[in-house]
Amino acid sequence: MKHFTLNISLLFLTIIIANCRQETEKTMEETRSVYRTATVIEDDFTPPPIISASKFKSINEWLTNISENEKPEKTISHFKIGLIESPKENALYLIGRNLIEKGDTSHSTLDFEPKEMYFLIPSDQYKNLGRKEMLEKIVLEIKKFTETEAFKTSFLVEAKDLVFESTGEVIWQKDLQQ
Numbered sequence: 140m141k142h143f144t145l146n147i148s149l150l151f152l153t154i155i156i157a158n159c160r161q162e163t164e165k166t167m168e169e170t171r172s173v174y175r176t177a178t179v180i181e182d183d184f185t186p187p188p189i190i191s192a193s194k195f196k197s198i199n200e201w202l203t204n205i206s207e208n209e210k211p212e213k214t215i216s217h218f219k220i221g222l223i224e225s226p227k228e229n230a231l232y233l234i235g236r237n238l239i240e241k242g243d244t245s246h247s248t249l250d251f252e253p254k255e256m257y258f259l260i261p262s263d264q265y266k267n268l269g270r271k272e273m274l275e276k277i278v279l280e281i282k283k284f285t286e287t288e289a290f291k292t293s294f295l296v297e298a299k300d301l302v303f304e305s306t307g308e309v310i311w312q313k314d315l316q317q
Contacts, residue, residue, distance in 0.1 A: 183249070193259035198231065198280040199287070201258040206293030211235055211251040218251075218295055220281060221304035222274070229265070231258045231277070235298070278303055278310065285311040 195201040215235035223230045235251025265273050281303060284290055290311075295301060301311040 193261070194255070195258055196261065198258065198260075198277065199284050201231070201255065202233070202281070202284045203287070203289040205233060205253045205255055206289050206295055209253045209255075210294050213237075213250060214297060215251050215294075216299050217247075218298050218301045219304045220301065220310070222277065223257075228262060229260045229273075231260060232256050233258075274303075274306055278306065278308055281310050 193201070195204060214237075216238055217236045219234050219236060221232050221234075223232060233253060233256055234249060236247045237250050239246045239248060260277075265276065268276060281301070285301065290296065295311075296313070299313050300309055302309050
């Protein structure tokens with residue numbers, strides 16, 4: 140009986156060791172990681188001069204003007220709309236970027252700056268909004284613009300996307316429209 144108990148004990152010990160080894164190997168497989176470092180270099184653009192007034196009354200009017208009266212000299216991959224904030228006033232800008240990838244480095248070149256690249260946001264339309272609400276309203280107005288004929292027939296739809304840089308939100312993306 141003693142011999143039988145010893146054999147059973149050895150059997151259990153062998154099973155426990157085998158299970159531990161399998162779990163360790165499984166855990167090691169699951170935790171393997173591949174590390175890759177990527178660098179993005181982005182061309183900067185010139186901040187606006189002091190904008191005392193805007194020729195446009197709305198975001199839609201501003202973007203329609205650009206889409207109807209300007210055209211990039213080359214194809215643009217990504218259009219970006221951003222927000223420049225200051226204590227007294229806020230302004231939007233529109234730029235066009237292309238991404239050039241070489242190995243682990245990407246270079247985002249600034250390839251389009253329209254003549255009317257800045258739009259002074261009318262303070263009366265946003266004065267009672269907090270920052271979050273202001274950003275949401277801007278995004279909504281840009282999304283509404285992407286539903287217009289001015290947008291649909293413009294050079295903007297030749298790009299891969301239109302992004303609101305201040306939140307990183309993709310407003311419009313070519314792949315989703317086809």
